[in-house]
Amino acid sequence: DQQVKQNSPSLSVQEGRISILNCDYTNSMFDYFLWYKKYPAEGPTFLISISSIKDKNEDGRFTVFLNKSAKHLSLHIVPSQPGDSAVYFCAARRANTGNQFYFGTGTSLTVIP
Amino acid sequence: NAGVTQTPKFRVLKTGQSMTLLCAQDMNHEYMYWYRQDPGMGLRLIHYSVGEGTTAKGEVPDGYNVSRLKKQNFLLGLESAAPSQTSVYFCASSYGTEAFFGQGTRLTVV
Numbered sequence: 067d068q069q070v071k072q073n074s075p076s077l078s079v080q081e082g083r084i085s086i087l088n089c090d091y092t093n094s095m096f097d098y099f100l101w102y103k104k105y106p107a108e109g110p111t112f113l114i115s116i117s118s119i120k121d122k123n124e125d126g127r128f129t130v131f132l133n134k135s136a137k138h139l140s141l142h143i144v145p146s147q148p149g150d151s152a153v154y155f156c157a158a159r160r161a162n163t164g165n166q167f168y169f170g171t172g173t174s175l176t177v178i179p
Numbered sequence: 180n181a182g183v184t185q186t187p188k189f190r191v192l193k194t195g196q197s198m199t200l201l202c203a204q205d206m207n208h209e210y211m212y213w214y215r216q217d218p219g220m221g222l223r224l225i226h227y228s229v230g231e232g233t234t235a236k237g238e239v240p241d242g243y244n245v246s247r248l249k250k251q252n253f254l255l256g257l258e259s260a261a262p263s264q265t266s267v268y269f270c271a272s273s274y275g276t277e278a279f280f281g282q283g284t285r286l287t288v289v
Contacts, residue, residue: 068221075219098276109183109269109280110222155222159276164229165210166237167271167278171221 069093070158072170080178085143087173089156092137096158096168101130101141104153104172113154114141146177181205185270185281192260192288200255200284202270210273211253212237213245215266216283222269228253260288 071090079085087101097118102110116123116130116139123130129142143150156170186201202211213225224237226245234245242264244256253272257264265288271278 070221072221100277102280107283109271109282112277112279115277157222157278161275164227164235165273165275166224166227167212167273168224169214169222171219 067092068171069096070156070168070170072156072173074173075171076174076176078176078178079146081148082145085141085146085150085175085177087141087143087154087156087175089139089141089170090137091139091158091168093158093160093168094137095160095162097161098159099130099132099139100157100159100167101128102155102157102169104155110155143175146175148177148179151175151177183270183272183279183281185268185284187284188282189285190287192257192286194260194262194288196260197256197258198260198286199257200268200270200286202253202255202272202281204251204253204270204272204279206272206274206279207250208272208274208279209250210275210278211247212271212273212278213243213253213255214269214271215239216269217266225255225268262288264288 100115104110212227214222228247231250
């Protein structure tokens, strides 16, 4: 049973516009949420995270929003750049079960120049 | 600063053969993980470790074994490879709130 879900397999955005990637989760025991970026033939790299006690975290062009009541988080990238084209994975952590990280299925973002 | 290093990067196995994937981290992290990535399935946790000498099952442990004899190393073994184990395998380590990944091992079982 997928505890972290990314329902959009792909997303295309024009350069300079906003990219919004969405993620839903089912387990209320998750205490930390993360976004990872992955290029082909490379391992995932950490992008940005948010604690469950916050509703927003910003780092440069990247902002993550958390809506705990809806069990939903989103990643906003603005402005989008061609170098942002990659697969983005949403992840959630359960600290009390061996610090496990659960991942979504990924969203492939293409930024069109 | 190497971070998380996986060996080998590529491997082709025949059905029934065995092999061991090695993961090494130089960040003194307590937690280590093995994931597999398959198309449309995302990253699924195979086994993990909360410290030297400990291992535990993740979401998809069947057909795999692991060992963590030293804090910096986490080994993933396939005793009798099957075509269903064709995948990209990622090792990761963590100090708590963030996981750091290796570059991956592409394994093909024919």
